[in-house]
Amino acid sequence: MSVNSEIIQAVKDEFGEGMVYAVDRKERRIVLTVKRNILKKLCKFLKEKLEFDHLTSIAAVDRSGLVNGMIESRLLYYDDYEMVYHTWSHSKKTLVEIKVAVPKKNPSAPSITDVWSTANWQEREAFDLMGVKFSGHPDLRRILMPEWWKGHPLRKDYEMSPGKWFLSDEDEKEEYVLDNQKPVFPLDQKLAENVKTEQISEMILRIGPVHPGNHGPWLINLKLDGEVIVDLDTQIGYQHRGLEKIAENRTWTQYLPLSDRYCWLTALSNNLSYVLAVEDILDVEAPARAQYLRTIMLELNRLASHLLWLAAMGIDLGNLSGFFYTFREREWMLDLLEMAAGNRLNYNYGRFGGVTFDVDDKFVKKAKTTMKIFRARLQEYIDLYDGSSIFHARTKGVGTITAKAAKDLGVTGPLLRCTGVKADARKDDPYAAYPELDFKIPTRKNGDVYASYEVRMDEMQISSEIIDQALDNLPKGPVQSNLGRIEPVGEAISRIEEPRGEIATYVIGDGNDKPYRVRVRCAEYINVSALGHMSRGYKIADLIAIIGGIDPCLGGMDR
Amino acid sequence: MGLYAEDQEQLYHGPIPYIILLAGAAVAVGAIAAVGIVFSYIGSLGPASFWNNPWVRGIIGAALWAAVVGAGGLYLTLLERKFMARVQVRYGPNRWGPYGLLQPVADALKLMRKEDIIPDAADSLVMRLAPIVAFAPSFMLFAAVPWTATYVASEMDIGVLYIVAVTSLTPIGVLMAGWGPNNKYNLLGAMRFAAQELAYEVPLILAMIGPIAVAQSLNGVAIVEAQAGYWFGFIPKWNIFPQFFGAIIFFVAFMAETGRIPFDIPDAESEVVHGFTAEYSGMKFVMLLLLEYVHLIAGAALFVVLYMGGYLGPSPINQFAWFTLKLLFVILLMMLIRAVWFRVRIDQIMNLGWKILLPAALINVGFIGVFLALTVQ
Numbered sequence: 001m002s003v004n005s006e007i008i009q010a011v012k013d014e015f016g017e018g019m020v021y022a023v024d025r026k027e028r029r030i031v032l033t034v035k036r037n038i039l040k041k042l043c044k045f046l047k048e049k050l051e052f053d054h055l056t057s058i059a060a061v062d063r064s065g066l067v068n069g070m071i072e073s074r075l076l077y078y079d080d081y082e083m084v085y086h087t088w089s090h091s092k093k094t095l096v097e098i099k100v101a102v103p104k105k106n107p108s109a110p111s112i113t114d115v116w117s118t119a120n121w122q123e124r125e126a127f128d129l130m131g132v133k134f135s136g137h138p139d140l141r142r143i144l145m146p147e148w149w150k151g152h153p154l155r156k157d158y159e160m161s162p163g164k165w166f167l168s169d170e171d172e173k174e175e176y177v178l179d180n181q182k183p184v185f186p187l188d189q190k191l192a193e194n195v196k197t198e199q200i201s202e203m204i205l206r207i208g209p210v211h212p213g214n215h216g217p218w219l220i221n222l223k224l225d226g227e228v229i230v231d232l233d234t235q236i237g238y239q240h241r242g243l244e245k246i247a248e249n250r251t252w253t254q255y256l257p258l259s260d261r262y263c264w265l266t267a268l269s270n271n272l273s274y275v276l277a278v279e280d281i282l283d284v285e286a287p288a289r290a291q292y293l294r295t296i297m298l299e300l301n302r303l304a305s306h307l308l309w310l311a312a313m314g315i316d317l318g319n320l321s322g323f324f325y326t327f328r329e330r331e332w333m334l335d336l337l338e339m340a341a342g343n344r345l346n347y348n349y350g351r352f353g354g355v356t357f358d359v360d361d362k363f364v365k366k367a368k369t370t371m372k373i374f375r376a377r378l379q380e381y382i383d384l385y386d387g388s389s390i391f392h393a394r395t396k397g398v399g400t401i402t403a404k405a406a407k408d409l410g411v412t413g414p415l416l417r418c419t420g421v422k423a424d425a426r427k428d429d430p431y432a433a434y435p436e437l438d439f440k441i442p443t444r445k446n447g448d449v450y451a452s453y454e455v456r457m458d459e460m461q462i463s464s465e466i467i468d469q470a471l472d473n474l475p476k477g478p479v480q481s482n483l484g485r486i487e488p489v490g491e492a493i494s495r496i497e498e499p500r501g502e503i504a505t506y507v508i509g510d511g512n513d514k515p516y517r518v519r520v521r522c523a524e525y526i527n528v529s530a531l532g533h534m535s536r537g538y539k540i541a542d543l544i545a546i547i548g549g550i551d552p553c554l555g556g557m558d559r
Numbered sequence: 560m561g562l563y564a565e566d567q568e569q570l571y572h573g574p575i576p577y578i579i580l581l582a583g584a585a586v587a588v589g590a591i592a593a594v595g596i597v598f599s600y601i602g603s604l605g606p607a608s609f610w611n612n613p614w615v616r617g618i619i620g621a622a623l624w625a626a627v628v629g630a631g632g633l634y635l636t637l638l639e640r641k642f643m644a645r646v647q648v649r650y651g652p653n654r655w656g657p658y659g660l661l662q663p664v665a666d667a668l669k670l671m672r673k674e675d676i677i678p679d680a681a682d683s684l685v686m687r688l689a690p691i692v693a694f695a696p697s698f699m700l701f702a703a704v705p706w707t708a709t710y711v712a713s714e715m716d717i718g719v720l721y722i723v724a725v726t727s728l729t730p731i732g733v734l735m736a737g738w739g740p741n742n743k744y745n746l747l748g749a750m751r752f753a754a755q756e757l758a759y760e761v762p763l764i765l766a767m768i769g770p771i772a773v774a775q776s777l778n779g780v781a782i783v784e785a786q787a788g789y790w791f792g793f794i795p796k797w798n799i800f801p802q803f804f805g806a807i808i809f810f811v812a813f814m815a816e817t818g819r820i821p822f823d824i825p826d827a828e829s830e831v832v833h834g835f836t837a838e839y840s841g842m843k844f845v846m847l848l849l850l851e852y853v854h855l856i857a858g859a860a861l862f863v864v865l866y867m868g869g870y871l872g873p874s875p876i877n878q879f880a881w882f883t884l885k886l887l888f889v890i891l892l893m894m895l896i897r898a899v900w901f902r903v904r905i906d907q908i909m910n911l912g913w914k915i916l917l918p919a920a921l922i923n924v925g926f927i928g929v930f931l932a933l934t935v936q
Binding site: 203315321544 | 821904
């Protein structure tokens, strides 16, 4: 009996026939279509009994415009809106998709924040963009759009004409305000109460939206007692471009270059994440050479991103020289990416069923030389960073997070691996040419900033070795397959290990030339939501180190 | 762009930039020497002369000092940028004048043209006064630094004590700069600065006791003269050799007072956005920024006087040049430290100051006392 059927059996035993079970073509994910009232019980059961400890993403879908592509099983519980939950088990290495129908009139669903804390921001996003209200959510307010925004943009009936976006005085604001709605900055309210009761030892400090310690425009409202952080509240959305909405108005191929632009540091992962999801629906595989090229480019992108993280980490902690050294090597990675993809920043390298360009022997030779020099240079960085006792003092024991809390908060990538959890989509949920390559997943135990530094340094070493391996085994053959007109029907989710963690793209196609819905779960968004948990009780200087350890990328957060 | 190691070599353009830089620094310091000569000439005119009227002498001297040390501070920024650039495998400023030598002038002109912004909610008077109050004492302390055996701007018997007293006025100005603009970053930076100055003032002064006790004098010239001569004919009798422990305490303490990496928490740009200068613009900002460089010169000069034999040195090079060379050596050492070290945290800096440096300085004073009691009598 396979893992999937065991899980289905266990759920059946617990909940009976009150839901629809399905397994996708590749036996990669189980689809459970359930009624709203048992959602929370099901989630609790999955988490506690079946070890589904990681909530990948929550997607809200407006199905009212959907003509084709409806799976028959869903007819049982069909409604205009639908919440789609994806949860992953680190131990069982399988994906469960839970679908819950939500009525269009007064849409609401039970909040699952007390099952997985990571649902907090994702439910806020669903509320913000789709207008689904979550009963029992501790802090339900807009997250990406400003407070004064009118309407919920991802709804299919959202009016996209200028001048209709702002709430006017005549508008009924109740529609957008819940009973337990908090003010814009909850901390301000608390401070005002403190002033009344003369407890004014605390002060509010706003870090951002423009601040050298932030790696982009976002706002952290800090409540400080002296220099110690008592509480903090994050406000993001300054770079929100509505890419998920734009996707619905572009053709499948037109959206390819846009998918690069979630985050400029991990453009390739973002792009391939979308490509893989569409390929999954189309049921096509890229040729072997294209798979290897994807692997090489993904790792080059990882190196470039990690080198920028190391540079920023140095600046954050006061070391000015590391920045220039790491940028020197990052430049080489960009040179290689440019050689293969033609671009230095947003590569637009993925194609459905392949990649854009092939590489020649010159690239292979140059890449090998670069990797050889790079590994020597990596030792120099370790001397510069690890050799400094101040670096140890600043990062050890700072921003500590336990494995349990990290899983609960949905943290992925180096931040999760530095707590001792061996979770990496490259091994667990393989894609591209990773199953054919031999590499290790580095982990550490402590879960502090220093541990995540060590994990990333090891990853750079391993990435360069993966590139060497892939270059040695690079097969001959075409790099593209001819697919003809692309009008996929169905839905799929892809998971990719980007440099910062897991990026998951959930795509629905209804046989049209445009995607019906594209939902992206970026690692940065979820990792940053754990900032409050990681930094309470530490000092301002530690907060900067913790942000450096999280390595946020604002484009990916706001999309 | 260079991909291979040999390409990187092309970034090196020979020793000329360094020579020109050092020459530029020497010219700047030479200007100080010229001022010194003028002063000694005035001193030889006799007390009745017009130029020796204390008021005239004071006003002209102050104006000259402001010009010379101000220019020196400006060129120190260029030296630092060039030096750091070389450490960081890049060029540094190289557009204005040969090898970027006019860069500080361009910077100064640009900053002078900047709009002077006073926020509405600021305490205007405090904000306007703060740069002056902070900046003036750091200039005043140069009056007691002996550049040569004959030239001290103001020769007083309590020279070192005067320097310490004047230095401790700076935090008042910085606190004003923190309070005046009504900005939380300014306030945090100023509080950090005050806490840091307080913590390191004590070990700094305690470390000074060593050379003072050896010289039996608070006068700068006397302290330097006490270091004259050689052990075994070739090791100079500088205080740094017998009092190595004290020298390290003094060096760390004055590095912390200066507020540079690794102790630059008052103006940590990634945390408190350059601290107490956050809200300032134009010339007020320049004054607060130059504070760091003037402190750097002053601290290094004091270190040279107390521990490295001041202007003493073998004769082909004159006393003033010896002093300048030693000064540059100490300054470049601090710049190298700045280039490759990380920044410490506020509680770590306090721990280092109060729990390690202070007891160490006290022990050091005790040892020196015992040593002197055994040897001098």
